[in-house]
Amino acid sequence: MMTGQWESLGEAGGIEAYVHRPAGEVRGAVVVCSELYGVNAYVRETCAELAAAGYVALAPDYYWRNARRTALGYSAEEREDGLVLMRALDRDELVADASAALATARAEAGGGAWRSSV
Template sequence: MSAAQPAPHSTTVEWIRLTDDEGPEGYLVLPEDRASRGAVVGGEMFGVPAHLKAICERLAAEGYAALAPDFYWRHDRRAAFGYDEDSRARAFALLKGLRRDEVIADLTAARATAERYAGPGGWTALMNRRLNRRLNRRLNR
């Protein structure tokens, strides 16, 4: 017989600004209780679709402040693409338009925001192997 698992946290969901200006936004999901850790969840090239939102919601249910930044906000705010051929082409066109300095600024703002919500002594991690690989290829050209 296995030990009982703790009940998942309730969560709150909102789009927030990551900077004080009209800059990037992020999809933020917080546990009802104070988060003890933060996660910046990257969304490959598909923006912030339902699948990425669900990942954030699962992480928040486990006590994380989970934030998915909108990297495409300069051209298509809150973009969310499907996986069909037309959506993939539109997402790839936006991905090709990303600039290294802009993505770094967005990631820096996302990390700072997630750390604020993670609370004192909390830590924040960037999550998504595919995003990391694609961004590295795109940004190191």
């Protein structure tokens, strides 16, 4: 059975990602970027679907510096909470976090030809 779990993408205490691995052969890896609401149930379900198709799926916790493992719903109040968190993001830190996620995905994919896209 496949299960997802939170894993560090670098040094302990730094960025984490929700990672879901396939039960069988790995076909590749996908970085799942969350929307305003963080790594919520929808993002985790998307990771599970990708893993079922043979991909390692990882969803970085881009809000980790201000609210680790944020998982908001879709109410108006939670949307406002997400906007506050999004506005607090620093561009350079976000680029560094995305780079860590891509490096992890590349390693999880097992080498070979590598393509990335946003």
